Amino acid sequence: MSKNIVQMNNSFIQNEHQRRRHLMKERQKRNRFMGWVLILMILLFILPTYNLAQSYDQLLQRRQQLTELKEQYQTLSDEKDKESAFAAKLKDEDYVAKYARAKYYYSKKREAIYTIPDLLPR
Numbered sequence: 410m411s412k413n414i415v416q417m418n419n420s421f422i423q424n425e426h427q428r429r430r431h432l433m434k435e436r437q438k439r440n441r442f443m444g445w446v447l448i449l450m451i452l453l454f455i456l457p458t459y460n461l462a463q464s465y466d467q468l469l470q471r472r473q474q475l476t477e478l479k480e481q482y483q484t485l486s487d488e489k490d491k492e493s494a495f496a497a498k499l500k501d502e503d504y505v506a507k508y509a510r511a512k513y514y515y516s517k518k519r520e521a522i523y524t525i526p527d528l529l530p531r
Contacts, residue, residue, distance in 0.1 A: 498504045509515045516522050 499508070510522075514522050514524075
């Protein structure tokens with residue numbers, strides 16, 4: 410089979426080729442422009458999304474810190490209440506005498522001291 414294809418090369422064909430090349434260039438320009446618009450839109454959506462995710466992470470950290478501080482506050486206020494109750498008890502002379510005898514082993518004359526660990530105050 411021989412190739413008997415003849416290509417016509419007249420002014421109409423040349424004008425059509427030139428028109429197609431021009432249309433292809435216009436299409437490439439339009440596609441390039443749409444590509445830049447798409448990249449710009451992606452950037453405009455990525456940056457606030459990243460900022461939102463970072464803010465949410467910071468919010469979670471602050472909430473955790475708040476719960477830790479509340480627990481610490483509760484512990485310290487309980488400790489303060491215990492200390493103030495102990496300070497109020499130390500104003501009573503009988504309690505101070507019992508406390509000094511139990512904790513520091515002070516004794517009266519001719520008195521033997523036997524320690525029982527579970528009975529020591531505080």
